[in-house]
Amino acid sequence: MMFEERIYIERREKLKKQFQTGKLLFLGNDECGINYADNTYYYRQDSTFLYYFGISKPDLIALIDIDGDKEYVFGDDPTVDSIVWTGSQPKISELAGKAGIHHTGDLSAFRKKISGLDKQSVKYLPPYRAEHFLKLNDFLGYSVAEATAKASREFIVAVAGQRNIKSQEEIEEIERAVDVTSDMHLAAMHYARAGMTEAQVTARVHEVAIAAGGNLSFPIIGTINGQFLHNHYHGNTLKEGDLFLLDAGYETPLGYAGDMSSTFPVSRKFTEQQKDIYRITLDAHHKAIELAKPGVNFRDVHLHVGEVLFDGLKALGLTKGDTKEAVANGAHALFFPCGTGHLMGLDVHDMENLGEQIVGYAGVPKSTQFGLKSLRLGRELQPGFVLTIEPGIYFIPELIDHWESNKINGDFINFNEVNKYRDFGGIRNEEDILITETGNRVLGKPLAKTIEEVESEREKAWLG
Amino acid sequence: MMFEERIYIERREKLKKQFQTGKLLFLGNDECGINYADNTYYYRQDSTFLYYFGISKPDLIALIDIDGDKEYVFGDDPTVDSIVWTGSQPKISELAGKAGIHHTGDLSAFRKKISGLDKQSVKYLPPYRAEHFLKLNDFLGYSVAEATAKASREFIVAVAGQRNIKSQEEIEEIERAVDVTSDMHLAAMHYARAGMTEAQVTARVHEVAIAAGGNLSFPIIGTINGQFLHNHYHGNTLKEGDLFLLDAGYETPLGYAGDMSSTFPVSRKFTEQQKDIYRITLDAHHKAIELAKPGVNFRDVHLHVGEVLFDGLKALGLTKGDTKEAVANGAHALFFPCGTGHLMGLDVHDMENLGEQIVGYAGVPKSTQFGLKSLRLGRELQPGFVLTIEPGIYFIPELIDHWESNKINGDFINFNEVNKYRDFGGIRNEEDILITETGNRVLGKPLAKTIEEVESEREKAWLG
Numbered sequence: 001m002m003f004e005e006r007i008y009i010e011r012r013e014k015l016k017k018q019f020q021t022g023k024l025l026f027l028g029n030d031e032c033g034i035n036y037a038d039n040t041y042y043y044r045q046d047s048t049f050l051y052y053f054g055i056s057k058p059d060l061i062a063l064i065d066i067d068g069d070k071e072y073v074f075g076d077d078p079t080v081d082s083i084v085w086t087g088s089q090p091k092i093s094e095l096a097g098k099a100g101i102h103h104t105g106d107l108s109a110f111r112k113k114i115s116g117l118d119k120q121s122v123k124y125l126p127p128y129r130a131e132h133f134l135k136l137n138d139f140l141g142y143s144v145a146e147a148t149a150k151a152s153r154e155f156i157v158a159v160a161g162q163r164n165i166k167s168q169e170e171i172e173e174i175e176r177a178v179d180v181t182s183d184m185h186l187a188a189m190h191y192a193r194a195g196m197t198e199a200q201v202t203a204r205v206h207e208v209a210i211a212a213g214g215n216l217s218f219p220i221i222g223t224i225n226g227q228f229l230h231n232h233y234h235g236n237t238l239k240e241g242d243l244f245l246l247d248a249g250y251e252t253p254l255g256y257a258g259d260m261s262s263t264f265p266v267s268r269k270f271t272e273q274q275k276d277i278y279r280i281t282l283d284a285h286h287k288a289i290e291l292a293k294p295g296v297n298f299r300d301v302h303l304h305v306g307e308v309l310f311d312g313l314k315a316l317g318l319t320k321g322d323t324k325e326a327v328a329n330g331a332h333a334l335f336f337p338c339g340t341g342h343l344m345g346l347d348v349h350d351m352e353n354l355g356e357q358i359v360g361y362a363g364v365p366k367s368t369q370f371g372l373k374s375l376r377l378g379r380e381l382q383p384g385f386v387l388t389i390e391p392g393i394y395f396i397p398e399l400i401d402h403w404e405s406n407k408i409n410g411d412f413i414n415f416n417e418v419n420k421y422r423d424f425g426g427i428r429n430e431e432d433i434l435i436t437e438t439g440n441r442v443l444g445k446p447l448a449k450t451i452e453e454v455e456s457e458r459e460k461a462w463l464g
Numbered sequence: 465m466m467f468e469e470r471i472y473i474e475r476r477e478k479l480k481k482q483f484q485t486g487k488l489l490f491l492g493n494d495e496c497g498i499n500y501a502d503n504t505y506y507y508r509q510d511s512t513f514l515y516y517f518g519i520s521k522p523d524l525i526a527l528i529d530i531d532g533d534k535e536y537v538f539g540d541d542p543t544v545d546s547i548v549w550t551g552s553q554p555k556i557s558e559l560a561g562k563a564g565i566h567h568t569g570d571l572s573a574f575r576k577k578i579s580g581l582d583k584q585s586v587k588y589l590p591p592y593r594a595e596h597f598l599k600l601n602d603f604l605g606y607s608v609a610e611a612t613a614k615a616s617r618e619f620i621v622a623v624a625g626q627r628n629i630k631s632q633e634e635i636e637e638i639e640r641a642v643d644v645t646s647d648m649h650l651a652a653m654h655y656a657r658a659g660m661t662e663a664q665v666t667a668r669v670h671e672v673a674i675a676a677g678g679n680l681s682f683p684i685i686g687t688i689n690g691q692f693l694h695n696h697y698h699g700n701t702l703k704e705g706d707l708f709l710l711d712a713g714y715e716t717p718l719g720y721a722g723d724m725s726s727t728f729p730v731s732r733k734f735t736e737q738q739k740d741i742y743r744i745t746l747d748a749h750h751k752a753i754e755l756a757k758p759g760v761n762f763r764d765v766h767l768h769v770g771e772v773l774f775d776g777l778k779a780l781g782l783t784k785g786d787t788k789e790a791v792a793n794g795a796h797a798l799f800f801p802c803g804t805g806h807l808m809g810l811d812v813h814d815m816e817n818l819g820e821q822i823v824g825y826a827g828v829p830k831s832t833q834f835g836l837k838s839l840r841l842g843r844e845l846q847p848g849f850v851l852t853i854e855p856g857i858y859f860i861p862e863l864i865d866h867w868e869s870n871k872i873n874g875d876f877i878n879f880n881e882v883n884k885y886r887d888f889g890g891i892r893n894e895e896d897i898l899i900t901e902t903g904n905r906v907l908g909k910p911l912a913k914t915i916e917e918v919e920s921e922r923e924k925a926w927l928g
Contacts, residue, residue: 130594203674210667
């Protein structure tokens with residue numbers, strides 16, 4: 001699937017205007033063998049390649065010659081033999097034509113082309129797959145270290161500037177992704193029961209994504225140990241009283257991501273303790289959505305979220321002292337060691353491969369403080385940005401012990417009280433928003449979020 | 465998950481006996497970023513690494529020093545920071561200990577170790593992932609072409625000889641994989657209905673695999689265009705009268721594969737034409753199972769299957785002439801351009817990465833005839849081999865046209881009759897068998913296979 005031709009043409013025109021000279025090299029992604037070359041993971045094209053050329057197919061290379069004002073796509077046509085295995089497939093020239101590209105050739109033509117270029121003139125984006133390094137070595141003679149060091153900052157800045165502002169057709173596509181994402185979460189709420197494994201629940205969520213014709217936008221986090229932030233182990237059995245944290249998203253066939261999190265009780269109802277913590281995360285969530293608008297630095301949104309979380313926990317006796325001072329010292333990060341949100345688009349962490357510093361921080365160095373160093377977005381928001389809002393509260397026993405024994409932020413934390421929550425787990429809700437001219441709009445089908453809404457959806461898991 | 469320690473110790477002891485001298489290098493698999501480095505496909509360790517060391521974890525390297533009789537596993541321990549993201553994880557020494565390995569070190573220790581070795585003494589298996597090539601370049605200075613050329617034939621022969629004969633615990637694990645595989649197919653039979661997309665049916669099949677706690681052993685083929693053998697497009701809508709061909713398998717958490725195919729009508733019943741073709745494939749299936757036993761060359765099983773298919777189609781008027789002569793000329797391959805089966809174990813095509821010629825053909829060159837060149841197994845069967853049995857009949861319009869216009873095997877094919885089946889699609893049934901001392905045993909839970917059994921299971925799709 002592709003957008004219509006003019007969209008790719010316009011995107012490339014805009015890109016080309018950023019350059020005076022040079023050759024822009026776009027390395028497509030290849031297949032990756034799981035346990036041998038021909039048993040491959042599902043194929044995913046590089047997002048920048050998708051953005052400018054739209055063709056989701058392995059073994060392609062594109063080149064924009066700024067000096068000669070020519071655009072090329074290179075790749076080998078399907079062989080007659082391959083018809084038996086995959087049916088007849090379009091030629092490269094046909095695919096490239098759909099993106100408005102009229103210069104095509106096979107890979108040996110590319111090899112000839114690049115060997116005739118001054119390699120200093122070839123600009124490329126940071127490689128992130130092993131095959132990219134092999135190609136840069138093959139084509140330009142760069143070692144792994146050189147290939148990383150020589151990626152073009154000018155090229156990164158131009159692409160990030162363009163991809164960060166979502167167009168109307170991109171917003172519609174992202175909204176389609178978020179709609180299915182919302183369905184995935186609702187399916188889990190309607191399905192999970194004590195006695196099931198985490199794998200059974202995540203399988204159901206996975207099914208909704210695949211059935212919709214696309215894929216997951218990232219590996220599912222579906223766990224009764226929500227305190228571990230990137231936990232992909234799904235072997236535990238759900239028990240009454242547990243909290244189930246689901247972080248999952250859909251990727252449309254065009255490659256756009258949705259990303260939501262929800263947290264619900266394995267039992268029919270939240271416990272009072274769970275409600276106390278849940279309400280604080282929702283307050284923080286609302287505060288973030290209230291503040292996110294053009295001109296506001298998202299780092300400030302994040303720090304306000306930290307204050308709401310800190311204040312909420314103070315009311316429960318877990319924290320103490322002056323809130324602003326505590327947050328400035330990073331004391332909230334004991335419970336919230338990650339960020340309030342990240343950019344989202346063709347990648348769930350949009351353009352993470354181009355480097356957070358340019359994409360998420362507009363070149364400004366990021367804080368190294370524990371907590372803040374994990375905030376992926378710390379720049380002024382602009383209309384057209386799409387980002388996640390995902391405050392949470394996590395009780396990580398190893399981290400609590402580490403802070404307590406090392407007396408970290410001891411002036412702000414009541415460790416005795418905190419230790420009563422050691423087995424609590426974690427809570428996160430996550431939605432996706434678009435920054436508009438005046439504020440923001442939450443994208444996609446609304447998902448149960450308040451305590452009452454979540455408990456009401458959970459009832460359906462008992463209706464069969 | 466791992467087998468018990470003694471199993472890995474015994475496997476390595478057996479391997480070491482095959483070598484007089486040298487250092488055996490085992491490159492583990494790393495994570496592969498989908499669209500940026502940290503958004504990774506599900507992790508899969510290299511199968512030979514799993515076989516001898518059992519540890520499913522990225523960024524590991526193992527080394528067996530035959531001369532010094534020492535075994536090593538190298539990898540970096542988790543950092544304190546990683547606890548926040550993944551919870552506490554075991555150290556390399558702990559993991560290696562479970563496989564009976566007591567010499568461990570970090571990756572810089574490996575680097576020091578290998579830089580001190582004579583690189584001619586380092587034996588390794590054929591690289592199949594881009595990261596393997598990067599490592600062989602880094603550690604041994606080999607180019608991609610050199611890294612491929614210098615893989616150790618002695619090492620391949622030793623590993624293939626050992627892994628080809630399945631032990632009791634492997635057979636039990638494979639049988640667990642086949643049981644879930646059978647459940648996956650039954651779920652599809654109970655679910656598929658006209659109006660659904662292929663994606664919806666494959667999503668349901670995928671769910672069964674993930675819910676069982678493992679994964680797919682290969683990407684699902686689930687299609688109304690069964691004539692294309694490796695078709696992973698799932699965008700079509702099922703219609704009354706279509707045949708649905710499913711080829712899907714489960715991989716257990718220990719890494720062992722199941723692999724089955726089934727073909728069923730989208731409507732409640734097969735049409736008479738579908739029954740005619742289905743019966744022929746079943747006859748061929750039974751013939752293959754009747755013949756597969758120790759001492760028989762699987763190439764002969766395959767050619768007998770070709771004869772049964774050819775005879776069956778002759779009775780329908782699609783083929784003509786002397787059957788043995790036709791099969792010797794490869795005329796059956798118009799309908800059956802692939803192989804009757806392949807070895808299966810830790811890989812669904814077992815050890816395909818080690819090269820078919822040694823693994824499946826014991827070093828004997830394979831035929832280059834169309835059809836036979838796609839047979840992956842052409843050696844004498846031995847007790848302990850596990851393989852698939854998967855005859856099929858496919859009507860590939862492009863292939864029919866190619867043969868007709870090029871007058872290929874015109875003496876044996878009634879093209880006028882064949883053309884009446886242009887829109888038929890394809891049929892395949894597939895089971896997994898173990899070669900025993902006296903014959904073979906079909907592994908796992910039996911799945912509906914006869915016309916009556918399949919139609920009876922299909923009824924359940926209408927029961928809700």
